[in-house]
Amino acid sequence: xxxxxxxxxxxxxxxxxxxxxxxxxxxxxxxxxxxxxxxxxxxxxxxxxxxxxxxxxxxxxxxxxxxxxxxxxxxxxxxxxxxxxxxxxxxxxxxxxxxxxxxxxxxxxxxxxxxxxxxxxxxxxxxxxxxxxxxxxxxxxxxxxxxxxxxxxxxxxxxxxxxxxxxxxxxxxxxxxxxxxxxxxxxxxxxxxxxxxxxxxxxxxxxxxxxxxxxxxxxxxxxxxxxxxxxxxxxxxxxxxxxxxxxxxxxxxxxxxxxxxxxxxxxxxxxxxxxxxxxxxxxxxxxxxxxxxxxxxxxxxxxxxxxxxxxxxxxxxxxxxxxxxxxxxxxxxxxxxxxxxxxxxxxxxxxxxxxxxxxxxxxxxxxxxxxxxxxxxxxxxxxxxxxxxxxxxxxxxxxxxxxxxxxxxxxxxxxxxxxxxxxxxxxxxxxx
Amino acid sequence: xxxxxxxxxxxxxxxxxxxxxxxxxxxxxxxxxxxxxxxxxxxxxxxxxxxxxxxxxxxxxxxxxxxxxxxxxxxxxxxxxxxxxxxxxxxxxxxxxxxxxxxxxxxxxxxxxxxxxxxxxxxxxxxxxxxxxxxxxxxxxxxxxxxxxxxxxxxxxxxxxxxxxxxxxxxxxxxxxxxxxxxxxxxxxxxxxxxxxxxxxxxxxxxxxxxxxxxxxxxxxxxxxxxxxxxxxxxxxxxxxxxxxxxxxxxxxxxxxxxxxxxxxxxxxxxxxxxxxxxxxxxxxxxxxxxxxxxxxxxxxxxxxxxxxxxxxxxxxxxxxxxxxxxxxxxxxxxxxxxxxxxxxxxxxxxxxxxxxxxxxxxxxxxxxxxxxxxxxxxxxxxxxxxxxxxxxxxxxxxxxxxxxxxxxxxxxxxxxxxxxxxxxxxxxxxxxxxxxxxxxxxxxxxxxxxxxxxxxxxxxxxxxxxxxxxxxxxxxxxxxxxxxxxxxxxxxxxxxxxxxxxxxxxxxxxxxxxxxxxxxxxxxxxxxxx
Ligand SMILES: Cc1cc2nc3c(=O)[nH]c(=O)nc-3n(C[C@H](O)[C@H](O)[C@H](O)COP(=O)(O)O)c2cc1C
Ligand code: SF4
Ligand code: SF4
Ligand code: SF4
Ligand code: FES
Numbered sequence: 001x002x003x004x005x006x007x008x009x010x011x012x013x014x015x016x017x018x019x020x021x022x023x024x025x026x027x028x029x030x031x032x033x034x035x036x037x038x039x040x041x042x043x044x045x046x047x048x049x050x051x052x053x054x055x056x057x058x059x060x061x062x063x064x065x066x067x068x069x070x071x072x073x074x075x076x077x078x079x080x081x082x083x084x085x086x087x088x089x090x091x092x093x094x095x096x097x098x099x100x101x102x103x104x105x106x107x108x109x110x111x112x113x114x115x116x117x118x119x120x121x122x123x124x125x126x127x128x129x130x131x132x133x134x135x136x137x138x139x140x141x142x143x144x145x146x147x148x149x150x151x152x153x154x155x156x157x158x159x160x161x162x163x164x165x166x167x168x169x170x171x172x173x174x175x176x177x178x179x180x181x182x183x184x185x186x187x188x189x190x191x192x193x194x195x196x197x198x199x200x201x202x203x204x205x206x207x208x209x210x211x212x213x214x215x216x217x218x219x220x221x222x223x224x225x226x227x228x229x230x231x232x233x234x235x236x237x238x239x240x241x242x243x244x245x246x247x248x249x250x251x252x253x254x255x256x257x258x259x260x261x262x263x264x265x266x267x268x269x270x271x272x273x274x275x276x277x278x279x280x281x282x283x284x285x286x287x288x289x290x291x292x293x294x295x296x297x298x299x300x301x302x303x304x305x306x307x308x309x310x311x312x313x314x315x316x317x318x319x320x321x322x323x324x325x326x327x328x329x330x331x332x333x334x335x336x337x338x339x340x341x342x343x344x345x346x347x348x349x350x351x352x353x354x355x356x357x358x359x360x361x362x363x364x365x366x367x368x369x370x371x372x373x374x375x376x377x378x379x380x381x382x383x384x385x386x387x388x389x390x391x392x393x394x395x396x397x398x399x400x401x402x403x404x405x406x407x408x409x410x411x412x413x414x415x416x417x418x419x420x421x422x423x424x425x426x427x428x429x430x431x432x
Numbered sequence: 433x434x435x436x437x438x439x440x441x442x443x444x445x446x447x448x449x450x451x452x453x454x455x456x457x458x459x460x461x462x463x464x465x466x467x468x469x470x471x472x473x474x475x476x477x478x479x480x481x482x483x484x485x486x487x488x489x490x491x492x493x494x495x496x497x498x499x500x501x502x503x504x505x506x507x508x509x510x511x512x513x514x515x516x517x518x519x520x521x522x523x524x525x526x527x528x529x530x531x532x533x534x535x536x537x538x539x540x541x542x543x544x545x546x547x548x549x550x551x552x553x554x555x556x557x558x559x560x561x562x563x564x565x566x567x568x569x570x571x572x573x574x575x576x577x578x579x580x581x582x583x584x585x586x587x588x589x590x591x592x593x594x595x596x597x598x599x600x601x602x603x604x605x606x607x608x609x610x611x612x613x614x615x616x617x618x619x620x621x622x623x624x625x626x627x628x629x630x631x632x633x634x635x636x637x638x639x640x641x642x643x644x645x646x647x648x649x650x651x652x653x654x655x656x657x658x659x660x661x662x663x664x665x666x667x668x669x670x671x672x673x674x675x676x677x678x679x680x681x682x683x684x685x686x687x688x689x690x691x692x693x694x695x696x697x698x699x700x701x702x703x704x705x706x707x708x709x710x711x712x713x714x715x716x717x718x719x720x721x722x723x724x725x726x727x728x729x730x731x732x733x734x735x736x737x738x739x740x741x742x743x744x745x746x747x748x749x750x751x752x753x754x755x756x757x758x759x760x761x762x763x764x765x766x767x768x769x770x771x772x773x774x775x776x777x778x779x780x781x782x783x784x785x786x787x788x789x790x791x792x793x794x795x796x797x798x799x800x801x802x803x804x805x806x807x808x809x810x811x812x813x814x815x816x817x818x819x820x821x822x823x824x825x826x827x828x829x830x831x832x833x834x835x836x837x838x839x840x841x842x843x844x845x846x847x848x849x850x851x852x853x854x855x856x857x858x859x860x861x862x863x864x865x866x867x868x869x870x871x872x873x874x875x876x877x878x879x880x881x882x883x884x885x886x887x888x889x890x891x892x893x894x895x896x897x898x899x900x901x902x903x904x905x906x907x908x909x910x911x912x913x914x915x916x917x918x919x920x921x922x923x924x925x926x927x928x929x930x931x932x933x934x935x936x937x938x939x940x941x942x943x944x945x946x947x948x949x950x951x952x953x954x955x956x957x958x959x960x961x962x963x
Contacts, residue, residue: 170604185601190475339605340605341604341606343603343604343608344476344582345476346478346479346518346581347517349605349606349608350522350525351521352605352606353524353562353606368556374554381513381514385481387476
């Protein structure tokens with residue numbers, strides 16, 4: 001079965017990142033249409049399309065846009081979040097490197113809708129290639145009059161600035177991203193106030209994910225109804241799923257929201273590597289609670305995964321096979337979040353450190369039975385108690401692993417060593 | 433006035449308060465570290481978590497503001513557990529070396545752990561705690577990253593209060609630590625305040641490092657005598673060594689807010705230790721001999737009467753703005769009884785912008801008060817005392833608390849020395865051995881401002897009480913007591929005060945600027961002059 005490509009239509013074409021390629025395939029035709037529609041009508045259209053944020057939280061984009069006080073005396077900013085650093089996520093990167101004008105067109109339309117004349121694209125420091133391509137794309141758009149003063153004779157002005165981060169996962173969190181652009185340490189801000197009221201440089205600001213903005217030109221061109229007809233009633237449109245881990249055909253797949261996880265893994269990913277079985281699946285980036293093999297029929301959309309106690313997140317699906325040690329998986333995740341915590345909140349700064357310590361001890365055969373409940377309790381106290389969701393992002397997968405694979409933890413402790421020989425994701429033992 | 437409910441109690445509170453403040457108003461304590469009323473809200477320490485009806489997550493009380501109808505619960509299992517967990521997390525990497533920590537005994541973390549902690553830790557193995565090296569943030573402040581709970585109060589202080597921005601943090605997450613920005617020094621004149629702001633023993637004063645357990649010090653609330661701002665302070669006395677061990681700010685929003693300057697914090701030592709006078713002295717040939725109080729004061733009184741009765745000479749009384757209002761009043765009262773010229777002040781108040789809103793350029797605490805009492809400044813006299821001295825018009829001098837050599841210009845010191853040595857009589861009353869005192873015929877040992885009671889009037893006209901924190905050294909006496917003893921030698925009545933509070937009652941009666949003032953009204957925060 002083929003993918004349902006909307007965003008990814010041209011990614012395999014040579015030179016797809018150039019403006020010539022984009023315009024030749026019908027690019028920048030949504031923009032003049034949008035400029036004729038008027039801002040409120042655009043917001044309405046996006047609301048009707050049911051588009052939900054692709055950055056992780058799935059917040060309805062049209063509603064977010066309507067939070068901005070359009071007649072604000074201060075400048076209004078749009079920030080395009082291209083910091084993509086979630087473990088197992090690599091979808092935004094492809095858009096940036098293979099078809100950046102789609103995103104730029106979405107940015108112009110978005111800015112026009114929220115009455116913003118300046119957009120910052122915050123790109124992760126570890127994506128120098130993407131930054132180079134984006135830089136060129138921005139220059140091309142200026143040259144062709146899609147950016148800058150009086151865009152397409154509409155009187156609307158917009159400047160786009162590419163901001164290269166210094167490489168921190170936390171800078172993808174929207175308020176940390178704002179701090180970083182302001183030249184400060186990338187640390188999330190307490191809310192309230194929310195960025196839509198007090199954002200970048202104290203001005204009203206909307207932060208949107210790359211993929212979210214990239215959906216916008218398609219909605220304008222083909223209509224909200226068309227977009228809403230894809231997927232399920234509350235989870236509309238296509239989604240770019242990233243498959244990785246122990247899978248035969250890792251990569252990106254654009255499919256309607258709501259497709260079953262089994263289909264994704266077995267039809268598109270062509271099953272598990274080396275004839276192994278699925279043990280667990282991380283369905284939405286490293287921060288999502290893991291699912292077991294029994295849960296594999298779940299529809300991959302925001303609401304179904306939330307009901308299952310996990311989340312769609314970035315839809316970066318990592319498959320874990322039965323040769324993998326789950327304690328090791330949890331330890332690896334905790335290690336990542338420990339290193340990426342900004343360190344403001346004690347539950348996160350010390351909690352991630354503590355989880356990593358306990359998990360390492362268990363993995364190394366020095367754990368104690370009490371650790372298991374302590375892990376669960378520590379995770380519980382890390383959820384919903386901090387400034388941003390990074391602490392939750394560490395606690396949710398670790399807690400789910402401990403709860404769903406408790407027997408593996410007990411086995412480690414009883415044996416005094418790792419029964420899987422420290423295998424991580426089955427295939428990665430340092431030699432692969 | 434929003435009406436809200438906290439733990440079932442209704443509270444009508446002023447708009448704009450956060451829940452920590454609102455709860456405090458009705459006697460409910462919400463533990464907190466990063467929140468400080470003088471600093472921006474960052475909601476980082478997460479210690480203040482409470483439940484709000486209708487909100488699924490626990491919320492930080494510091495960043496939640498009062499609203500009509502808000503129902504706050506600090507005492508639900510969920511809220512209590514959340515705060516206990518914060519304590520447990522906070523202590524995971526905390527050394528808990530309270531027995532050797534200077535903060536121990538007055539440590540908010542210790543108190544919070546005791547009152548709001550779970551009472552246990554499931555983190556095992558102290559050998560596994562992360563350990564990092566201590567280092568100095570400035571010549572006077574030592575930083576212990578292991579005790580630091582990353583509340584960023586210190587950083588916000590240099591960002592927001594002094595706006596000098598010396599402090600920042602280095603590293604992320606568990607590696608984070610407080611550092612001085614490259615190329616900067618934590619040397620602003622308010623820098624010592626970060627020691628008090630720090631809710632743990634992570635910022636330590638080098639001057640008192642490991643000197644004493646805080647509970648052995650005795651505390652006295654008084655006023656800093658080192659400039660005309662009159663910052664409210666609490667001095668800690670080391671009872672074994674019998675001296676001031678440390679000075680800390682005392683909150684007074686009318687005067688110094690939460691802060692004091694580093695002079696006030698560290699320089700009390702100079703006042704205290706340098707060249708102290710401990711006994712009365714009478715000149716004998718080239719040197720001095722120790723004398724009894726009676727013979728010293730008898731000699732002083734006799735010389736004053738002698739000069740007064742000799743029409744060919746005159747005597748001048750010089751008062752220093754280091755003296756209290758009560759002492760000046762007594763000095764003036766003596767001149768009135770003797771019908772001689774009023775005491776003069778040789779220094780002028782210095783106006784001008786105060787640095788950080790509190791550091792005044794006028795180094796005296798009571799220039800204003802002395803003028804309110806009715807002493808004249810030297811410039812009011814046609815020729816001025818110093819000129820009269822040079823011209824030989826004054827033959828005798830009684831100097832209380834002032835060093836004439838610090839008043840005249842550098843080039844005139846030789847000349848001053850010459851005329852002072854030719855005086856028929858020079859009496860100096862002071863707590864330290866000044867250049868002037870070295871030329872005196874009689875030296876009377878007084879008390880430093882930390883060693884007596886009284887009042888100062890700051891440059892904004894606020895009358896504030898100073899309190900005796902330690903006894904005067906040796907056989908020295910508070911100046912008001914000395915002046916009473918001297919006064920009694922001229923008049924049977926009018927000098928029988930038991931304490932300066934009685935003197936103030938008389939001042940209030942007689943001097944309009946002090947009308948209606950008494951020590952009770954002044955209280956511990958002072959009172960602005962009436963009218
Ligand atoms: C720790 C953390 C990291 C995040 N990283 C990213 C990121 O790299 N890219 C992104 O688009 N959103 C990221 N987010 C989500 C953003 O905060 C924000 O919700 C999103 O950019 C909003 O865009 P959307 O409404 O279009 O989804 C992150 C959130 C957290 C808590
Ligand atoms: S939850 Fe973690 S990453 Fe987020 S603000 Fe708090 S300490 Fe920083
Ligand atoms: S900071 Fe407080 S809790 Fe920590 S060692 Fe010092 S006294 Fe003990
Ligand atoms: S040194 Fe003290 S005041 Fe500064 S961040 Fe650490 S705990 Fe807070
Ligand atoms: S006092 Fe509220 S989070 Fe620190």
